[in-house]
Amino acid sequence: MIWKTIVRWAIAAIAVPLAAAGVRRLSDAVESRRGSSRTTRFLRGSADTVQGVFGRSKRRRWGRR
Helix, strand or coil: CHHHHHHHHHHHHHHHHHHHHHHHHHHHHHHHHHCCCHHHHHHHHHHHHHHHHHCCCCCCHHHCC
């Protein structure tokens, strides 16, 4: 029981952000070769969404929101 919980947290903390970074890198590589397309925009958008859900929050300047 506790082992499954630890595995879930490990996946959420490590594997998902790494996958998002990989997708973003793939999008950059394809975009640099072929230009912007619907697929590269979708890949970047999905990576940004995953990073927003599982990643670190962006630091804000001067306490503004």
